Amino acid sequence: MKWYHLAAFAASSQAALRFGCSTLTIQRLDPLVEPGQTPSAHLHQIIGGNAFHPNMSGDIGEKGTCTTCTFTEDFSNYWTAVMFFKHTNGSYKRVPIMQNTALPNGINGGMTVYYTQQDFNSNGNQKITAFKPGFRMTVGNPTTDSLDKAKGHAGLRFVCLADKGTRFPELPDFPTKPCKGGIMTVHHFPSCWDGKNLDSPDHQSHMYSTTKEAFSPAGPCPASHPVRMPQLAYETLWDTTQFNNMWPKDGSNPFVLSYNDNKGYGTHADYVFGWKGDSLQRAMDNSCMFQACENGKPLKSQNVAAMNKCSVEKMVKEDIDSWLPELPGMKMQ
16 A cells, blocks of 8 residues: 555644754765765755765664754754855855744754745644655756746745845845845745655656745645645755955855856755654644644754754865865866
């Protein structure tokens, strides 16, 4: 019997998770798209469990011993490209990451992660089937090369922040002026699964996106991908404000993603499921929302100090913090 057949007989759920994860590591590693390659082509910020490795496979929820995320049963790994500032002299500086204002103070960089069912304001009432051990997927494509194509990727957006609470408007490319509060990148993953494959050659075909803009409720799943899974989303806040006085005089955008994209069209993100046991399904079957899901109701949680303490070894030895003559992994043209 397929998993989605089992889901059809289960009771409705009302779950919505929002939580912080501090940075696990920032390295040129990508075990999903470039498994085993050390280093990978471009730099990523990675959060989550310490089972992260260039060759990781199987059920990482049973392999991790710590996590940078709020929930101690979540050993998943989540990662995105890194943002850099390009000076008019041609050098690059990595943009620091800020924590979301909705999270507790002291988180070291990282991201805000969402597993929602309905939208940002309510948690709905439909059955949500949790991801399975070994599940993985990506969203977006670094080869996207036009604004029209970027506009077609609903849920992959940038926000020019007036402050950390700014959520609109959402833009398909980099802001065209200095942002008072920094820049937020947003990545919404597809939430309709084919019910069979834990991955696919392109890491996307086993999923289908009915995502709409922002946190609007997603559309119904098609017959080809009938299983409704959590609507996974990342928010990353980049502290671009320290570069506002260095903005080019011609008004051109000075920011670039780590695979050398100065438009933002190819923004993308990766996910490898690693929740321990049935913890994510228990959460999806609960009526909690956001912080109300912490402290054993129903998920075990940890404090910020414990989140920040978790890390993995540095496997790629290169400078990523100085003013650099070129992006890591990108040879000078």
